Amino acid sequence: MTKHVGYVPEMKRNWWLKNRYFMAYMAREATVLPLVFFIGCLLAGLYCLLQGQESWLTWLEFMQNPLTIAVNLLAFVASLFHAWTFFQLFPRVMPLRVGGRAIPAKWIILGQWCGVLLVMVLFAWIFGRGV
Amino acid sequence: MTTKRLSIQRYLPEQRKTPFRQEFDVPFDDSTSILEALNHIKEEIDGSLSYRWSCRMAICGSCGMMVNDEPKLGCKSFLREYPGTIKIEPLAHFPVQKDLIIDMEIFLEHLAAVQPYLINDSGESTETHRQTPAQLAKYLKFSDCINCGLCYSACPQFGLNPEFLGPAALTLAHRYNLDSRDQGKQQRMPQLNREEGVWTCTFVGYCSEVCPKSVDPAAAVNQGKVESAKDLLISLFKR
Numbered sequence: 001m002t003k004h005v006g007y008v009p010e011m012k013r014n015w016w017l018k019n020r021y022f023m024a025y026m027a028r029e030a031t032v033l034p035l036v037f038f039i040g041c042l043l044a045g046l047y048c049l050l051q052g053q054e055s056w057l058t059w060l061e062f063m064q065n066p067l068t069i070a071v072n073l074l075a076f077v078a079s080l081f082h083a084w085t086f087f088q089l090f091p092r093v094m095p096l097r098v099g100g101r102a103i104p105a106k107w108i109i110l111g112q113w114c115g116v117l118l119v120m121v122l123f124a125w126i127f128g129r130g131v
Numbered sequence: 132m133t134t135k136r137l138s139i140q141r142y143l144p145e146q147r148k149t150p151f152r153q154e155f156d157v158p159f160d161d162s163t164s165i166l167e168a169l170n171h172i173k174e175e176i177d178g179s180l181s182y183r184w185s186c187r188m189a190i191c192g193s194c195g196m197m198v199n200d201e202p203k204l205g206c207k208s209f210l211r212e213y214p215g216t217i218k219i220e221p222l223a224h225f226p227v228q229k230d231l232i233i234d235m236e237i238f239l240e241h242l243a244a245v246q247p248y249l250i251n252d253s254g255e256s257t258e259t260h261r262q263t264p265a266q267l268a269k270y271l272k273f274s275d276c277i278n279c280g281l282c283y284s285a286c287p288q289f290g291l292n293p294e295f296l297g298p299a300a301l302t303l304a305h306r307y308n309l310d311s312r313d314q315g316k317q318q319r320m321p322q323l324n325r326e327e328g329v330w331t332c333t334f335v336g337y338c339s340e341v342c343p344k345s346v347d348p349a350a351a352v353n354q355g356k357v358e359s360a361k362d363l364l365i366s367l368f369k370r
Binding site: 019021094 | 142144148149150200201223224226227228229234265287290291333334335336337340347349350353354356357
C-alpha cells in the first residue's frame with residue numbers, strides 16, 4: 001500500500017451514530033443479542049431435560065419468570081425485524097429470473113413472508129395438537 | 132440576492148498540522164450549486180481555497196465532498212437544499228492533502244486490482260463483439276460508475292480498514308464478470324475471494340444511498356459474495 005502524506009482523519013467509535021442508515025444497520029446487527037439469550041434458554045432446557053425431573057422443573061420455573069418472558073418476547077420481535085430487513089435485502093443479493101425475465105423484488109419479498117407464515121402454521125399444527 | 136454561510140474545513144499543511152474551520156458568506160439563488168459557491172469563494176474572497184472539479188455536470192466525479200456529513204457531488208448539490216449554515220469537508224475515510232483535496236491513490240490501487248476492463252483474447256481483434264439486449268441488461272445498472280469515490284466515504288468498513296477493496300472496485304469487477312463479452316472472471320475472482328474482497332462488506336447499504344448515478348454498489352458487492360461462494364464450491368470439486 002502507498003504511504004500517504006497529509007492529514008488522515010480518525011474514525012471515532014461512535015461513527016454509527018452519525019446518520020440514520022448507520023443506526024438502522026446497527027439495530028439490524030443488534031437483533032442478535034436477545035436471540036442469543038433465546039438460544040441460551042433452549043440449550044439450558046435441553047441440558048435440564050437430561051439432568052432429570054427436578055432440574056427440568058427449575059428450568060420451567062425460570063422460563064415463566066416475567067423477565068425471561070419479556071426478553072424472549074423481545075427476541076421474537078427482534079427476529080421479525082431482522083427477517084423484515086433481510087427480506088428487503090434478499091432480492092438485491094439474489095435477483096431471481098424466470099424465463100429470462102426478472103422477478104419483481106416485491107414478489108420475492110412476499111414469497112419470503114409466505115414462507116414465514118407457512119412455518120408458523122406448521123409449528124402451530126405440530127405443537128398445538130397435544131393442547 | 133440573499134447569502135448563505137458555508138463552514139468549510141481548511142487544511143493548510145504548510146501553516147498548521149491540523150485542519151480548522153473557516154466560514155464564508157456567499158450570494159446564492161435557486162440555481163447555485165455548492166461547487167459554484169466554492170468557485171465564488173476562490174474567485175472573490177479567498178484564492179487559497181483548494182478543491183477539485185471539472186465537468187460541472189455530475190459525470191467526471193471530481194467534485195466529491197462531504198456536505199453536512201453526507202458524501203455529495205458539489206455540482207449536483209444546491210445551496211437551496213440546505214437550511215442554515217452548510218458544513219463542507221473533504222470526502223471521509225481518505226487522507227487529506229489540502230483543504231478539500233483528498234489522496235485517492237488507495238482507491239485507484241483497489242480499482243486497478245480488479246482489472247475493470249474487458250478481458251477477451253478470443254477472435255480477431257478487429258471483430259465486433261455481439262451482445263443481445265438481455266445480456267446487456269445483466270450488467271447495465273452496474274456500468275454507470277463514474278469513480279467519484281462517494282461510496283468509499285459512505286462505507287464504514289473502508290473507513291475501519293482501507294485495505295478493503297471497497298464498493299466501486301467490487302462493483303466494477305462484478306460488472307465485467309457479468310458481461311458476456313468478457314472472459315476475465317477467473318483472473319478477478321482471487322481478488323473478490325480474499326478477506327479484503329467481498330467478504331469484508333457487512334451490507335450497511337449506505338454506499339447505494341449516496342451513489343450519484345444510482346449504481347447500487349451494495350447489491351453488486353453482495354452478488355459478488357454469491358459468486359465467490361460458487362467459485363469456492365466449484366474449486367472444491369475440481370480438485
